[in-house]
Amino acid sequence: MTDKQRDVLLSIQDLHVWFELRRFGFGHAGYVKAVDGVTFDLHFGETIAIVGESGCGKSSLMKTILGLNKPTKGKVIFENLDVGALSGEALRQYRAHIGYVQQDPFGALAPFMNVQQILEEPLLINGVKDAAERERRVRKVMEEVKLTPVDDFLHKFPHMLSGGQQQRVVIARAIILEPKLVVADEPVSMLDASVRVEILKLLRGLQEKYHMAVIYITHDLSTVRYFSERVFVMYAGNVVEKAPVNSIVHNPKHPYTAALMDATSDPDANNALTMRELPPGEPPSLVNPPPGCRFHPRCPKRIENLCEVEEPYDLQADDHLVSCWLYK
Amino acid sequence: MNSFKRNLQEILKYPSAIAGSLIILLLVIVAGIVLATIPYSEAIRLWRGGEEVWYANPQYAPPAWINYFRKEKLPVSFSLDSLETDGEKIVTTFEDVDGTTSRTNITYTFDFQADVVPQEMSLYFDAVYVSKQPFVSIKWITPDGRELRVGDFGVDKRMTYRLSQDEKLKRRLGGVVPMVGLFADPNSETGVPLKGTYQLVLESVSFEKDSSIHAEFVFFGQVFGLAGTDHLRRDLTLPLLYGVPIALAFGLLAALGTSVLTMIIAAIGAWYGGWVDELIQRITEVNLVLPFLSILIMVGTFYSRSIWTILGVTVLLSIFTGGIKGFRAIFLQVKESAYIEAARAYGSSDIRVIFKYLIPRMIPLLIPGLVSSVPAFVFLEASLAILGLGDPVLPTWGKIINDAQTNAALYKGLYYWVLEPAVLLMITGLGFAMLGFALDRIFNPRLRGI
Ligand SMILES: Nc1ncnc2c1ncn2[C@@H]1O[C@H](COP(=O)(O)OP(=O)(O)O)[C@@H](O)[C@H]1O
Ligand code: SF4
Ligand SMILES: [Mg+2]
Numbered sequence: 107m108t109d110k111q112r113d114v115l116l117s118i119q120d121l122h123v124w125f126e127l128r129r130f131g132f133g134h135a136g137y138v139k140a141v142d143g144v145t146f147d148l149h150f151g152e153t154i155a156i157v158g159e160s161g162c163g164k165s166s167l168m169k170t171i172l173g174l175n176k177p178t179k180g181k182v183i184f185e186n187l188d189v190g191a192l193s194g195e196a197l198r199q200y201r202a203h204i205g206y207v208q209q210d211p212f213g214a215l216a217p218f219m220n221v222q223q224i225l226e227e228p229l230l231i232n233g234v235k236d237a238a239e240r241e242r243r244v245r246k247v248m249e250e251v252k253l254t255p256v257d258d259f260l261h262k263f264p265h266m267l268s269g270g271q272q273q274r275v276v277i278a279r280a281i282i283l284e285p286k287l288v289v290a291d292e293p294v295s296m297l298d299a300s301v302r303v304e305i306l307k308l309l310r311g312l313q314e315k316y317h318m319a320v321i322y323i324t325h326d327l328s329t330v331r332y333f334s335e336r337v338f339v340m341y342a343g344n345v346v347e348k349a350p351v352n353s354i355v356h357n358p359k360h361p362y363t364a365a366l367m368d369a370t371s372d373p374d375a376n377n378a379l380t381m382r383e384l385p386p387g388e389p390p391s392l393v394n395p396p397p398g399c400r401f402h403p404r405c406p407k408r409i410e411n412l413c414e415v416e417e418p419y420d421l422q423a424d425d426h427l428v429s430c431w432l433y434k
Numbered sequence: 435m436n437s438f439k440r441n442l443q444e445i446l447k448y449p450s451a452i453a454g455s456l457i458i459l460l461l462v463i464v465a466g467i468v469l470a471t472i473p474y475s476e477a478i479r480l481w482r483g484g485e486e487v488w489y490a491n492p493q494y495a496p497p498a499w500i501n502y503f504r505k506e507k508l509p510v511s512f513s514l515d516s517l518e519t520d521g522e523k524i525v526t527t528f529e530d531v532d533g534t535t536s537r538t539n540i541t542y543t544f545d546f547q548a549d550v551v552p553q554e555m556s557l558y559f560d561a562v563y564v565s566k567q568p569f570v571s572i573k574w575i576t577p578d579g580r581e582l583r584v585g586d587f588g589v590d591k592r593m594t595y596r597l598s599q600d601e602k603l604k605r606r607l608g609g610v611v612p613m614v615g616l617f618a619d620p621n622s623e624t625g626v627p628l629k630g631t632y633q634l635v636l637e638s639v640s641f642e643k644d645s646s647i648h649a650e651f652v653f654f655g656q657v658f659g660l661a662g663t664d665h666l667r668r669d670l671t672l673p674l675l676y677g678v679p680i681a682l683a684f685g686l687l688a689a690l691g692t693s694v695l696t697m698i699i700a701a702i703g704a705w706y707g708g709w710v711d712e713l714i715q716r717i718t719e720v721n722l723v724l725p726f727l728s729i730l731i732m733v734g735t736f737y738s739r740s741i742w743t744i745l746g747v748t749v750l751l752s753i754f755t756g757g758i759k760g761f762r763a764i765f766l767q768v769k770e771s772a773y774i775e776a777a778r779a780y781g782s783s784d785i786r787v788i789f790k791y792l793i794p795r796m797i798p799l800l801i802p803g804l805v806s807s808v809p810a811f812v813f814l815e816a817s818l819a820i821l822g823l824g825d826p827v828l829p830t831w832g833k834i835i836n837d838a839q840t841n842a843a844l845y846k847g848l849y850y851w852v853l854e855p856a857v858l859l860m861i862t863g864l865g866f867a868m869l870g871f872a873l874d875r876i877f878n879p880r881l882r883g884i
Contacts, residue, residue: 172779202781213772218794228780276776283780 112149115286115319116171120145121180123166127393136393140166142343143180150286151317155330155351157366158340159389164323167340168289171321173201184287202232205280205288205318207309210296211272215264221253221275222260228283243282251278251308270301274308281312287319294329306332327366331355339363342390342400349426359428361407399431407432444876451872457865465679477676481668481829488667490650492553494841495658496850497670509548509655516540516648534643540636542651546577547629551613554654557595557636561647568640568647574616577630582606582616589638589647662850664834665841673829674854680830681812681862684745688811691749693804696757701792703758704765705784714758721754727817734823741825744818748811757803761796768795798877806870809863816859831855 123141126134140163148154156164169175171182173189182189184200192200208214215224225244234240245256251274253259264272273293280288290309294302310332313320322333330337330351337354339347339362347360358364387404390396396403402413412431421433445451472480480487490513498510561568567588574582585600597603598612607615617627638647661670703714733747768774774791782791818824819832820839838844838851 169775174775174778198781198783201779204779206776206779208772208776210772214776216773216777216791216794218797227777227782231781231783231786279776279780 112151114147115150115152115185116148117181117183118144118146118148118167118171119181119183121167121170121182122178123163123170123175124178125166137178138392139343139395140392141170142392142395144340144343144345145180146338146345146348148287148319148321151313151319152336153313153320153322153334154336154338155322155324155334156338156340156345157324157327157330160325161389161392162340163343163392164325164340165291168291168321168323171287171289172204172206173197199232202228202283203285203287205283205285207273207276207280207288207290207293209292211269211276212264214276215272217264220261220263221248221267224264224275225279225282228279232283247278247282250281250312251275253278268301269297270305273297273301273305277305277309277312281316281318284316285318287321288313289321289323291323292325293322295324295326302329303332309333327355327369339366342395343392344400344429346401346429347426348420353425357424359423359426359433360401360430361405361432362401365404399429445872448872448875450868451876454865454868454870454872457861458869461678461682461862461865464675465682468675469679472672472676477672477829478827480672481676482827483668484666488663488669489558490652491663491667491669492654492656492658493663493665493667494846494848494851495553495654495656495663496848497660497662497854498657499660500657500850506549507547508550508657509546509552509653511552511653511655511658512544513650513652514542514544515650534641536640536645538636538638538640538647540638540649542634542636543631544653545631546617546627548655549626550656551617551627552653552655554613555597555616555634556652556654557597558650558652559589559593559595559647560649561589561591561593561640561645563591563640563642563645566641566645568638568645570636570638570647570649573633573635573637575633575635576616577628577632578620580620584634661854662848664837664851670834670851670854673834674831674858676829677831677834677855677858680741680828681815681859684741684815685808685812685862685866688745688748688752688814689804689807691745692752692811693757693800693807695749695753696755697761697793697796697800698788699753700758700761701765701788701796704762704769705788705792711762714754714762718754718758721751722756724751726751730814730818731821731823734818739823739826741815741828744815744823744825748814761799764796764799765792768792771795802870802873802877805866805873808866808870812862812866813859816855831859 121141121144122139124137124139127136127138129135142163144167146154156167158164166175170177171184171189173192177190180190184203187200189197189200219227222241222244225247226240229240229243234243244260248254248256248259253271253274259267259271264275267275277293280290288309293309294305297305306329309320309322312318320333322330324330327337334351337347337349337351338345339354339360341362347354347358347363349359354363355367358367390400390403396414398412398414398416399405399408399418402408405413408414409431416431418429418431418434420427420429422428423433445455492511495511496508501507501510557572559570567590569586569588571586572584574584576582583606584597584603585595587595597616600612603612604610604615610618614625614627617632618625619628622628634651636649640647659669659671661674663669699714703711729751730744730747734744737743769792774787777787777791815824815830816832816835819830820835822836824830824833824836832855834855835852838848841848841851843849843851
């Protein structure tokens, strides 16, 4: 926990997001339990990182917060608003309160619109009728993300920009409505290594300037220190460890987090930034997750007759919350 | 749009696209000129008109230019009117002293260089008198200077005199049909016509003060004008020219209506999914097994053959076809694009997503398909007309072929009658097809990356 006591902006309560699997288009064939019982609070102006392997449900969690997915069970409360209960126009308006930075910047920009058109869209949709006012705000936000000189970029189409510049446009679009929360879903994983740090620093700078809350999603633990105050580690639809960033880097508690840290601190080469080699074994099926602790088939510290039988719950270990029987 | 300009520049790299565009441009220009010079009502009046409009044309006459391809030249039709100032004729009028009797001489002069005699020669008289008919006597002067008496008779107010039907003339010519007799070369035994300058001289006397006489001489050759004539003596240039705007309008409107509506409906289905999508899919499947042409024929037979009705039914039946499945497949893919997810995240409504994000992505795919589908619709309209289900009032290419067919044109060897509209149909189809193929090649590589 941070020392400052702040109001809760977003509260996730026992959230489940399941996707129904259908056989031949109708017959029911089970659920993909992409998010399976996640609980946390996010405060005004706070930054958190969500870390986990690809496919563990990070994007599903984010899309539910954005109101793009419906919660199967549990609640998403944003400033006293029950997001899961919204529909139609109210949902549409709610979505505009959250900035969204996607993974693939080129895919995130309509190829047939130029930068000005792209940045004007959120303004147009959210009732900024005056064209001069729109242009003023577009120019201002372009200065903020350092797409300067503005006139050089205003009429460019996405394919004329570099990956880094495209991602700056995406960030500009995410903050143009001055949201209280920005969700950045692996914002640098598809960029050249050389521009990753630049983009993360930009996001960090904007976060500090505007006191936005940011949820930074990544599969790369090495980048979380640029950012967040707290780190949530996700595994197979569950958050398995919640901890302050400094403490998690030096003292991971959950065996899965420890494995991630080992992979990241690997002194050898670029592999350090990916986590393909560790931990051994495959991520589990989200349709039929392993019983008990979902990590037990891959866990080196597994406790026989307990881990594969009973599901661990959040246990306090120093300033960490860890979902692991080791801390009972 | 910027990328649009780039695509246009790329078009110039394809010779087939340039050729196709030129053909289309030419057709459009012709259509514009036709519509500007022949008003719709006038076109219909001429097309529906009978003898009174077309009396001066020969029947079943191929176009004059076929002489370039023939060794044995056919005589070209023409007419000379004593009232009009052009043409080779001389009109002289003498008045008597008392002011009642007057003489008018009309001389028609023409050059005859064909190897075949004409179908017919006629005089259309227009006489003004109260009770006493004017009297006319007609002479035929051959190139070698012989003078033949053709006929002498009193002229009615409106009267047609056909030389070939004059039995007396036939007797005077020794029993041969007048057309052969009048043109026969006396030194030839095979009966080939004598070439040179002929004259037909009318000497008339009128017996009243304000009496007058006019006559139009019509030479019904074996060939006529640029396009020839049909069974009703109609000049085929009219339907051939007027068919251009009709074919273009039908083809383009049907293609545009079909593609745009198909795309919008496919987008709506793909976006909303669920029962909306199911409904569209089922309608498409049912429509695909319905016999398209039979429905059109039924509509044409029992309801209306108006081109607008047929156009509407065509578009309606063409929306729910394979195209909708193709569009849907791509829309389902585009629907998952990150930029559409982003648009929803900043609050776009469904309608805005469909029209501002889904459909614009499809335009590059739509254009080649639209252009390529024009010929099919042009041919469809022609086919219906050939089957006798064309618009009953409009002069169109299909209608010409239909007339040709009912008059056994090919059996009679009147190939021009079928070939002229067929060639125009082919050129039109070719123009759009060539442009469409090129556009497909230009636009589609970009689409593979959706
Ligand atoms: N709309 C959906 N329908 C069905 N399954 C989905 C859907 N979205 C995500 N999933 C599944 O949920 C799981 C988690 O995916 P995702 O949240 O994208 O993971 P991450 O972002 O951590 O890589 C994956 O197995 C994925 O296939
Ligand atoms: S609960 Fe058991 S299996 Fe799961 S992480 Fe802890 S020790 Fe390993
Ligand atoms: Mg993801």
